[in-house]
Amino acid sequence: MASVADTPADLPPAGIGTIMPPGRVYTRHRVITRVCHWINVLSIGFLIASGLNIFNAHPSLYWGKFGADADDSRRWFEIGAMDNAAGQPEGVTRIGDVKITTTGVLGLNRASNGQLQQQGFPDWLTFPGNRDLATARRWHFFFAWVIILNGLTYLIYSAFTRHLQNDIWPKLKQLAPANLWHDIVSHAKLQFPRGQADKHYHILQRLAYSGTLFVLLPLMIFTGLSMSPGFNAALGGFLPSLFGGRATARSIHFITMDLTIAFIVIHVAMVILAGPYNQIRSMITGRYDVGPEPREDHK
Amino acid sequence: MSLLTRRGLLGVGAGGLLVSGCDRLSASMGANSFVAKAESATYGWQRLIGGQTLAQEFTVADLSPIFKANGSTDPKDDGYRRHVDESFANWRLVVDGLVARPLSLSLADLRRLTARTQITRHDCVEGWSAIGQWTGPQLGPILKAAGLLPTAKYVVFHCADNYGGEISKGGAQSTGLYYESVDLTDAFHPQTIIATEMNGKPLTVAHGAPCRMRIERQLGYKQAKYVMRVEAVDSFAKMELGKGGYWEDRGYEWYAGI
Numbered sequence: 145m146a147s148v149a150d151t152p153a154d155l156p157p158a159g160i161g162t163i164m165p166p167g168r169v170y171t172r173h174r175v176i177t178r179v180c181h182w183i184n185v186l187s188i189g190f191l192i193a194s195g196l197n198i199f200n201a202h203p204s205l206y207w208g209k210f211g212a213d214a215d216d217s218r219r220w221f222e223i224g225a226m227d228n229a230a231g232q233p234e235g236v237t238r239i240g241d242v243k244i245t246t247t248g249v250l251g252l253n254r255a256s257n258g259q260l261q262q263q264g265f266p267d268w269l270t271f272p273g274n275r276d277l278a279t280a281r282r283w284h285f286f287f288a289w290v291i292i293l294n295g296l297t298y299l300i301y302s303a304f305t306r307h308l309q310n311d312i313w314p315k316l317k318q319l320a321p322a323n324l325w326h327d328i329v330s331h332a333k334l335q336f337p338r339g340q341a342d343k344h345y346h347i348l349q350r351l352a353y354s355g356t357l358f359v360l361l362p363l364m365i366f367t368g369l370s371m372s373p374g375f376n377a378a379l380g381g382f383l384p385s386l387f388g389g390r391a392t393a394r395s396i397h398f399i400t401m402d403l404t405i406a407f408i409v410i411h412v413a414m415v416i417l418a419g420p421y422n423q424i425r426s427m428i429t430g431r432y433d434v435g436p437e438p439r440e441d442h443k
Numbered sequence: 444m445s446l447l448t449r450r451g452l453l454g455v456g457a458g459g460l461l462v463s464g465c466d467r468l469s470a471s472m473g474a475n476s477f478v479a480k481a482e483s484a485t486y487g488w489q490r491l492i493g494g495q496t497l498a499q500e501f502t503v504a505d506l507s508p509i510f511k512a513n514g515s516t517d518p519k520d521d522g523y524r525r526h527v528d529e530s531f532a533n534w535r536l537v538v539d540g541l542v543a544r545p546l547s548l549s550l551a552d553l554r555r556l557t558a559r560t561q562i563t564r565h566d567c568v569e570g571w572s573a574i575g576q577w578t579g580p581q582l583g584p585i586l587k588a589a590g591l592l593p594t595a596k597y598v599v600f601h602c603a604d605n606y607g608g609e610i611s612k613g614g615a616q617s618t619g620l621y622y623e624s625v626d627l628t629d630a631f632h633p634q635t636i637i638a639t640e641m642n643g644k645p646l647t648v649a650h651g652a653p654c655r656m657r658i659e660r661q662l663g664y665k666q667a668k669y670v671m672r673v674e675a676v677d678s679f680a681k682m683e684l685g686k687g688g689y690w691e692d693r694g695y696e697w698y699a700g701i
Contacts, residue, residue: 193465198570199570201568201569201570202570202571204570204571209501209564209572209574210507210564210571210572210573210574211571211572212507212509212510212511212567212571212572212573213511213571214507214508214509214511215507215508215509268458268462271465271469272465272466272469273462273466276469276694277568277569277695278690278693278694278695279469279475279694281568281695281696282475282478282479282481282482282694282696283469283478285481285482285701286477286478286479286480286481287478288481289484371566371701372489372700372701373498373564373566373659373660373661373662373699373701374485374493374661374698374700375489375493375700375701376498376499377493377496377497377498377499377659377660378489378492378493378494378496379496380497381498381499384499390564390566390572391572394570
């Protein structure tokens with residue numbers, strides 16, 4: 145890359161006491177960040193796909209300390225199949241009082257042999273790709289360990305190097321309404337920072353990353369642990385009570401999964417819109433090109 | 444148009460590769476046995492931080508209106524039917540294996556022992572849960588009375604119900620008789636009881652009459668119903684398919700604390 149091509153020629157020669165002009169290409173992500181990122185991609189992929197398989201064993205969600213088949217008043221979400229007025233089976237997904245026909249995808253979908261089957265999430269979304277609670281649980285808990293150890297490695301290292309404090313955590317002055325609004329508008333226009341301004345995360349990025357790191361993923365992990373009878377006993381029932389009961393914790397676990405998917409969709413969309421080659425390269429080799437400084441008439 | 448089609452084909456192709464790759468991965472014995480090692484990590488970690496801590500107990504106000512009966516709910520086995528017809532008058536709970544003094548306890552014997560009553564949450568591996576009240580003697584004092592030998596490492600619960608003995612993935616044949624096992628930490632846990640009552644009434648057949656295990660720090664499939672025999676062993680490798688329980692023989696974790 146032409147990292148020095150745009151270095152102005154009239155700058156003083158480099159040496160002690162002089163400041164080198166900032167380059168266009170620099171190391172954006174430390175190796176720890178890059179390794180942890182891709183381990184996270186793998187873990188979250190397996191956790192979601194195996195989690196959907198686990199969910200298929202009992203495709204209902206409840207509020208409160210408990211919830212089972214007979215607890216209709218506590219059930220707020222379910223995926224099932226039933227016969228419609230014409231006597232044809234159809235997949236139905238219910239959220240609160242809203243019922244949606246989801247035949248073909250949720251509730252009633254096709255197995256790999258082409259047969260229609262009654263099942264929450266379809267085989268092509270789950271891991272393993274057939275209903276297998278025992279195997280799905282083993283993969284889920286393996287990657288639960290991986291994502292926790294990986295997350296701790298990243299957090300501890302990044303707190304120590306002040307990466308979290310400097311680059312990820314939202315800065316107070318960035319939270320000013322004018323700045324927030326400016327960022328929202330430029331995002332809506334798909335105008336991303338260029339040049340030196342792109343060397344620091346802006347407020348929407350900081351909010352998205354710190355929200356995921358410090359709210360979403362911890363909620364995911366602690367609601368997951370709230371479903372473990374052994375871990376619950378170790379903490380005297382503190383965890384499920386914190387969330388309002390095990391059935392509620394299971395519901396929140398599912399909702400945080402949905403929010404994680406929303407984050408991933410937006411994150412990947414932004415990578416594509418901001419230049420996938422440069423973005424993905426920076427997460428593999430670390431090298432990132434901030435591009436030329438924006439021209440005056442664009443300011 | 445042709446670009447869209449080509450992209451579409453690429454997408455389908457990539458999706459297909461992903462699905463078939465996943466299928467091969469989930470069928471791989473090596474990959475499965477590798478991820479299964481997480482069970483030891485969970486078991487070790489929970490034993491380290493858990494010790495003998497108690498599972499959360501609830502109040503009568505928290506009871507499930509209907510406690511779901513799962514697994515076997517009406518065993519058809521002749522021996523068991525006879526006990527039901529005789530109101531368990533001739534039923535005995537055998538405590539044997541690696542013990543100095545094997546025991547044979549009648550239902551009346553069990554009821555004479557000091558009972559513990561606990562209102563706990565039953566967490567099924569499928570994802571549902573229910574709160575119930577359980578009453579019965581603790582397992583620990585019974586094992587002490589039988590004189591557990593130092594070689595004993597696990598306690599196995601043999602049940603009266605046959606839940607189906609299909610040929611497993613590996614081709615081995617199990618009898619289909621339900622059984623379960625726990626380590627001595629859970630066997631001597633204060634909340635590990637041989638429950639003879641649920642919600643203040645004698646156990647119904649659907650819930651495991653005349654007695655079922657309550658091992659409150661583990662999932663529902665550990666709560667063996669229709670228990671006939673408590674056997675102390677040093678290994679369950681030669682029992683049924685060797686994994687220490689009916690569901691364990693079918694791929695589920697032996698340590699069901701998660």
